[in-house]
Amino acid sequence: MKFVDEARIEVHAGKGGDGAVSFRREKYVPRGGPDGGNGGRGGTILARADRNINTLIDYRYKRIFRAQDGKKGQGKQCAGRGADDVWLRVPVGTIVRDRATGVLVADLTNHEQVAVLARGGKGGLGNVNFKSSTNRAPRHATPGTPGESRELYLELKVLADVGLLGMPNAGKSTFIRAVSSARPKVADYPFTTLNPGLGVVQVDIARSFVIADIPGLIEGAAEGAGLGHQFLRHLARTRLLLHIVDIAPVDPHTDPVREARAIASELKRYDSALHRKPRWLVLNKADLVGAGDRSRLVGEFARRLRWKGPIFLISAATGEGCRELCFKIMAFLEGRP
Numbered sequence: 259m260k261f262v263d264e265a266r267i268e269v270h271a272g273k274g275g276d277g278a279v280s281f282r283r284e285k286y287v288p289r290g291g292p293d294g295g296n297g298g299r300g301g302t303i304l305a306r307a308d309r310n311i312n313t314l315i316d317y318r319y320k321r322i323f324r325a326q327d328g329k330k331g332q333g334k335q336c337a338g339r340g341a342d343d344v345w346l347r348v349p350v351g352t353i354v355r356d357r358a359t360g361v362l363v364a365d366l367t368n369h370e371q372v373a374v375l376a377r378g379g380k381g382g383l384g385n386v387n388f389k390s391s392t393n394r395a396p397r398h399a400t401p402g403t404p405g406e407s408r409e410l411y412l413e414l415k416v417l418a419d420v421g422l423l424g425m426p427n428a429g430k431s432t433f434i435r436a437v438s439s440a441r442p443k444v445a446d447y448p449f450t451t452l453n454p455g456l457g458v459v460q461v462d463i464a465r466s467f468v469i470a471d472i473p474g475l476i477e478g479a480a481e482g483a484g485l486g487h488q489f490l491r492h493l494a495r496t497r498l499l500l501h502i503v504d505i506a507p508v509d510p511h512t513d514p515v516r517e518a519r520a521i522a523s524e525l526k527r528y529d530s531a532l533h534r535k536p537r538w539l540v541l542n543k544a545d546l547v548g549a550g551d552r553s554r555l556v557g558e559f560a561r562r563l564r565w566k567g568p569i570f571l572i573s574a575a576t577g578e579g580c581r582e583l584c585f586k587i588m589a590f591l592e593g594r595p
Contacts, residue, residue, distance in 0.1 A: 263414040263492070265317035266357065269376040272300030272325040272341045274402025277382035280333030281395070292396055293335045294384030300405040301325025301341035302378040307366035311349045314412055325376075328402055331384040338381060346375070351417045351495070357409040367417065367495075375410060379403035413491065418456055418470035419591055421493035423525065424502035425517050429542040431455075433502060433574035434471045437584050461588045470496060490528050498590060499537040505555065505571070506546035514541075515562045536590070538568045540583065545573040 275297025282290025303325055323346065329338035348354075354363040354373065364373030380403045388396035422430040438457030455471045472492055493499060503518050518539070526533040539560075547555060556571055570586075572579035 262313050262315040262318050265314045265412045266321065266409065267317050267412065268322045268407070268409050269303040270322070270324045270407045271303055271376035271378040271405025273327040273404050274298070274300045274379035274381040275328035275330045275338035276401045277384040277387075277399030278331035278333060278338075279385045279397055279399045282334075291394060292385040292389050293333055294386050294399055295331035295333070295336040295338065296384050296387070297331045297381030297402045298328030298338035298340040299381050300328045300378030300402065301343050302374060302405075303344045303346065303376040305346045305348050305352070305354065305364060305366065305373045305375055307350045307352065307369055307371045308347045309350045309369040311347055313349065314352070314414055316347075317412060325378060325405065327405075328379070328381050331382070331399070335384070335386055337384075340381070341378065343378070348412065349414055351415050353413045353415060355411045355413070357411050363408075363410065376406040376408050379405040415494050416456060416470055416492045417468065418492075418496050419467040420459075420469040420498045420500060420587055421496035422469065422471045422500050422502055423493070423521055423537075425504065425521065428502040428504045429574045430471050430502050433500075433540075433542065433572070433580065434469055436574045436577050436580050438469065459584055459587075461584055465588055465592075467588060467591055469500075490525070490532065493532060493535075494529070496535065498587065499532075499535050500540050500587075501537055502540050502542050503559075504543055505541040505559070506543045515559060518563055536567075538570065539563075539565055541569065541571045542574050544571045544578055545576050 277297050278294035280292065280294040282293045284290060303323055323344055325344045326341040328341050331338045348366060350366060350369055350371075352366045354366070354375065355361065356363055363375065366373060382400040382402045385396045385399045388398065422434065424430050434455065434457045437459045457469050457471070458466055459469055460466045470492055472490070501518065501521060503514050504512075505514055507514060522533070541556060541559065544552060552571055556569060559565075560569055568586075570579060570583050572583055574580060
């Protein structure tokens, strides 16, 4: 299935039915009073978060959603039938904004959470509602109110505790395969990951966290280089970022320190709040570095990058250091030192 994480739709709620003007007409009742019923309410359009959906592709091709109008009231105080509501299923993590004003309409972060996107109009009042001791034969009713109409922007931000950052081929997909049951594509060429992926890391029986893998960034992503910034939104809800760096690149002219700086720069250009999130440096492909050179390499890398935060050396291909890193992540998410 094609991954779609944004969509633009129109929603049009139904109009309320008009109230009726009617009078009781029966044999032997020469002066029956008013008996016009109320109109039915118009259909409302609602969204429901569903954890069984992971893309907004349903709203890429069908963009206009209309609810039916309420029925008119009738005589004998019969109210018009209310219209059925229209339900839109969206993935958990969907944000809904009004396109005209940019105002947040809903942030659906829980399974089965419901939000009203466009409220249906109220039914009009029949003339039976206007009778009184001084007006025994009212000849007017109120029309139904129109339903709301909106143009909306849907944006999906996946829900994960930890997000992976890094250049293409840094080993992000290999890492998520090593620590979870997720099986993203792994190959020896860049941009093997084209869509965000999630994996659940089970630390022990009762403790786990969700990790998100997004396509790799390259320098110039802000100008659209590579896949640009289009998937960085999926890191907005994470609590921790893991910056994966290829410590032993195949190209001898590639400088891992320069690449790490480039990723940090692109992150800051995209969103300063995302740049301020807790970020750990993870040096990958330790299996390609001699055992005697590892401490020196890590120290030199941190010194050149002027890195003061946590730094880890792992090998996602062999699993070395991955389990220990997962325990550290779990402790951080639980608020333990």
